[in-house]
Amino acid sequence: MIKKNVFDILDERGYIEQMTHPDEIKELFEKQSVPFYIGIDPTADSLHVGHFVSLMVASHMQKCGHKPIILVGGGTATIGDPSGKTDMRKMMTREMINHNVECIKKQVEKFVSFDGENAAIIVNNSDWLLDLKFIDFMREIGTLFSVNKMLSADCYKNRLDTGLTFFEMSYMLMQSYDFLHLYETYGCKLEMGGNDQWSNIIGGVDLIRKVGKSDSYGLTFKLLTTKEGKKMGKTEKGALWLDSTKTSPYEFYQYWRNIEDESVDTVLKLLTFLPIETINSLSSLKDEKINDAKKVAAFEITKLVHGEEEAIKAQEAANALFTGSGNLDNMPTVDLGDNKFVSIIDAIILAGIAPSKGQARTLVAQGGISLNDEKIADSAYMLSEKDFENGYAIIKKGKKVFFKLV
C-alpha cells in the first residue's frame, strides 16, 4: 500500500519550506499511512491559485498512501485569519460560507479521491467550533497559550501598529484547536499549509504536545511567488480562479504560458505531475527555447484544473492566434447578436475588453486595438459587413487578448 516515501517526492520537487520535526516526519511516512490535514478558508465560492499548491501536496500524499483530511474553515471564516492581512476581513454570513463550502468541495475532488482505502474526507470546523462554550474553551485551551509568545509571531507583530482585535487574535487558538480535534477524532498527525500558516501550525503542534501527546507534526510548503516576491496568480481581474466561469481555461492557460522565465522550473515542479527528469530537461532550456517549457507547463497545469479537453482547446486557440496554425473555434467568443455593426468603441465594451468608453478610446488612441490584424487608429470606426467576411471578426487588445466577434 505504501509506495515511495512521499517525503522524498515533496523534497525533490521543492514543496517543503519548513518542518517541525524533519526526521520524525520522514520516519512516520515510512512506516504508516498518515492522516494529515490541510485547511482551506471558504472566503470565496472558488479556490484560486493560492490553494493550488496545497491541493497538489494533498494529491501527492494520497498517491503515496496517506489519508487527506480537507478541513474547510466554515467556523474560522467567520473571523478571518489576520496573517498577511493589513485590515480585518469583512465578516461573512453563514449562508455565504455554506455556499462556498459546497463549491469548494467540487474543486477539491479533482485533486484527491474520496474513494478507496485511504479515501480523503472533508470536514468543516463549524461542526465543532460553533458549539464551543467560551468559558470552557478558555479554561481548557486558552490557558495553554502564551500571549507573549503569540505576539512574537510575525503574523501578529506586523499588525501591532495597525491594530489587531482580540477577535482576530483568537484565530490561532481556533486553528490549533482544529488540529487537536482532528488528532483526537481521526488520528490526524500532521498539519500542512502554506508558509504563511507556519505560526498557526506550530500553535496546533504545541497545543497537542501540551495536552500530553508527542506525535503531532507540522509542515509548510513554498508559496508561489514571482521573483520579486509577489504572490503569483494575480491578474488584472484579481485572483486567478480555478473555476472556469470565473477564469476561463483560455485565460488560465495564458497566465502560465506567460510566466517569467525564472518561475518555469518552480511551476513545473509544484503544479504538475511530470516526472522530475522531464522537468529538469525542460527547465534547462535557455533563452527563446524556454518557451517550449512554458507551453508544456501551461498545458499540463490547465489539464489538471480543467481537464484535458479544455486544455487542448486552450492550446489550439493560443496556437491559432500566435502561430497562425490551429483552430479558431476555441477562441473566446462574443456574440453580438443583431448589433454587429457598432462602433469600434462599443465593440470593445461589448467584448469586455475595457470597462469604460474612456479606456476604450485610450486603447484605440494608443494603437492597442486591432481588428482582423489591422490596427484601428480611428475611434469613430464603425464595424461593417466586410469586417465579418469569414463570418466573424477578431478583435485584439495588445498582443495577447483576443476575442472573436460573431
Add this chain to the structure above:
RNA sequence: GGGUAGGUGGCCGAGUGGCUAAAGGCGGCAGACUGUAAAUCUGUUCUCAUUUGAGUACGAUGGUUCGAAUCCAUCUCUGCCCA
C-alpha cells in the same frame, strides 16, 4: 473613561479656501524593444460626451462662503499615550 493624532483615487502618500479630478510612488493597461519572458524607456490610468465640456469624488451628515479635500458643528471609525 481622559488626552492626542488621524481617516484622500486599487494600494501607499502629498495637499490646509479658488490655478485641485487632486503632486509623487506602487500596481494596472497600451506602445517601443523582444521570445506571448524579464529588465528598460514612453504614454496612459474616476464616469459620460470629446473641440472647448459636464457629472460624481477626498470617513458620514449638516453648516459658513461667490467658492471647501481644505474652515465650523455633530456623528462615526482607527492609531498612540494615560487609566
